[in-house]
Amino acid sequence: MNKFDIHAQQQELPGSDEQLKPHAEFIHESYLGSHKLQGKVALITGGDSGIGRSVALHFAKEGATVAITCLDTEVELKDAEWVKAWIEGTGGNCKIYPVDLRSSEACKKLIQDVLFDFKKINILVNNAGTQFPNEDLATLSDEQWLDTFAINIHAIFYLTKAVLPQLSSGDTIINTASVNAYVGPKALVDYSATKGAIISFTRALSNQVVNRGIRVNAVAPGPVWTPLQPATWGQVDPQSMEKFGSDTPIERCGQPSELGPAYVFLASQDASFISGQTIHPNGGMMVGG
Ligand code: NAD
Secondary structure, eight states: OOGGGTTOBOSOOOGGGGGOSSBOOOSOTTOOOOSTTTTOEEEETTTTSHHHHHHHHHHHHTTOEEEEEEOSSHHHHHHHHHHHHHHHHTTOOEEEEEOOOSSHHHHHHHHHHHHHHHSOOOEEEEOOOOOOOOSOGGGOOHHHHHHHHIIIIIHHHHHHHHHGGGOOTTOEEEEEOOTHHHHOOTTOHHHHHHHHHHHHHHHHHHHHHGGGTOEEEEEOOOSBOSTHHHHHHHHHOGGGGGGTTTTSTTSSOBOGGGTHHHHHHHHSGGGTTOOSOEEOOSSSOOOOO
């Protein structure tokens, strides 16, 4: 087994994970929950696949009730059903909310729907996101710019604004940023700008609400083996997936299973003195901040 597929699971998975060869690992078999999120309700956007799926499985293992969103497509619904079945199979509770989060109305309705179903939200994980490589700003269309911002940062604003009034002391918000906020790859100008915005949004919002006992943090993953990568880089250069992540100091990409525990940490009481921060599961890449 080489460094690249060190944690990969080989069983067949439905939905977008079919694109991932080898398949990704979402939670270590040895992961033991210890009730860190017992009684909490967590809403995880993009919880159907990739990093969000790992967060959903880990949160459920820690006792949280999990609400996940996905896009209303056959593939993503299949992904989401897999997550729901896994969580229910371990005795947990999961509900799927198919929604396109690019409008304020959709985000408000999502929060209302989850509150109607579960009466509260304790943890909001703003994780849904996308990227469209483009190496020349002159050809980066206004539509792409607006679309990247709509899902990657505007949705975070809409969801956070809608959920904040009912959050109380001990509740948390966790935003998925990216190492690319710091690296700034030349083919991801719009994406990197949104991820930088997420980090600054996290800091400023923390300063605004931490005196209410609400902590706001971010996770800035390095390259992680998720459907987003073949769906974007695989289109540009299919060979590039062979060495995806090999330029990190750890010389491989991460598995989603290596991300979920970071979100558990930030969501739990273990991180009660941490707010406005970004943590960096990125294979050893040095970043400032
Ligand atoms: P993924 O493709 O598995 O997940 C992306 C999710 O975003 C999907 O579940 C999809 O439902 C959701 N989404 C996309 N557009 C949406 C829209 N318009 N409305 C609602 N939901 C939408 O990929 P992933 O890599 O797990 O990505 C999750 C997050 O992690 C993203 O914010 C991404 O930028 C970030 N990230 C990923 C990597 C990586 O290497 N995979 C690295 C750094 C940051």
